[in-house]
Amino acid sequence: MKIYQFEIFITVARAKSLSKAANLLYLSQPAVSKHIKSMEEYYGAKLFDRTNQGVRLTEAGEIVYEYAQRLKNIHNELEKDIDGFLNSEELNLNVGASPTPGEYLLPCTLWTFKDKHPRANVELEVSYSSEIVESIFQNKLSLGVIEGELPSGSSLISDHLMTDQINVIASESSELKTIENINELKDMPLILPSGDFYIRKMLQRLLSEQELEITDLNITAEMNSFTAIKSAVEADMGISFLSYSAVKKPVFQDRIKIIALNEGVEEKLNLDINLIYSQKPNHPGIITKFISFLTMQHQHSFC
CATH class of the missing domain: 3.40.190.290 (D-Maltodextrin-Binding Protein; domain 2)
Known part of the structure; x- marks a missing residue:
């Protein structure tokens, strides 16, 4: 199981609705249902009862909910303790974003990341995609989240995060x-x-x-x-x-x-919304953490 799946499970349990949880998580309802079904198959137990008013935890679900909260809290504490070993230069995160992700997707996401890593120094610059690409080449930005693809022949790495409409x-x-x-x-x-x-x-x-x-x-x-x-x-x-x-x-x-x-x-x-960054062999610690935070969870990262 992955940490973000527990976060999806917790959100459904608190919202008592798959559709409400999907809106809160910026996911489709089928995607949320798929994750819940995956957890039920993994644990071999039904975790939610479906009702006309939404969903409610089963007895097994109550147990998973208790452990899910503890696991999430422990993981958050682990990340904060690991950050204590990073020096000040490794805690600088300068993110560039084109207008759609910069104004509507990343602000809440960066707040969530900052909550997990309170010592991180996070800055967000909103500009056009072409300017974000150029700033990464010039080492003015740690990474970028842009609309559309990189220019042909670009040496930057691009990871697809989500598809907007x-x-x-x-x-x-x-x-x-x-x-x-x-x-x-x-x-x-x-x-x-x-x-x-x-x-x-x-x-x-x-x-x-x-x-x-x-x-x-x-x-x-x-x-x-x-x-x-x-x-x-x-x-x-x-x-x-x-x-x-x-x-x-x-x-x-x-x-x-x-x-x-x-x-x-x-x-x-x-x-298409893509994460872009340079091919440096050893990014500073906080940048590596943010890249993993986005690429492992993809659209689940966005609030």
Whole structure:
């Protein structure tokens, strides 16, 4: 068993719901169910009873829950004690991130990591993917979490962490429900991220496949802030393209809504989130720990 599986189990037990736990863990409900089933198979016992109100621990589940909390606490204490052997230089962690992970995925994750490693000196820099890559080459950053792939021929290591989804968003009052063909965008008021955003580049590639140019669209505004874009969409100034991570809160609050796309378009808007770092043989201790923290748990690392 892995530590993060105990954390998933604890979250389900406390939330008393697979769906609520999935939202808290930034996982799909089938993924959470799979981990619980895996634990039940491993221990040879049913850990949860399913009810109309959610789930509740079985007698065996109560035992596992007690041990899971103790194991998690012991592991946290172990990590903190090991950090005591690291010198100050080995405790510096400078993380670069492109806008989606930097603004919506990593802040809570870094807080969780800092809680496990209180002596770590953690800094987060949010910038465009290309600038994060360059800063790692120049040793200004320890590592990066970016949208999209590394440039061809790059010597950096890239580990896939999760796949987000680019969505078309509109105000809750909009009458728009679906977009069947990408050509329909030509007649719609669009509020787009500025040219350096990876989301903008994905949209340009999608348009080129349909023999369209960005200039063929009815762009009413270009903004370099996801927050500003969401505010403009909420005010019904137009529609936009943003990642699910960026919009899930206002969608949940019924301030904006996601517009359905036909399956062929939607599958081309998968947004890969990757961890990138240099191939140094011996990274300082805290960097190695953070790389392991992300790569061993993948999307389970994100809050």
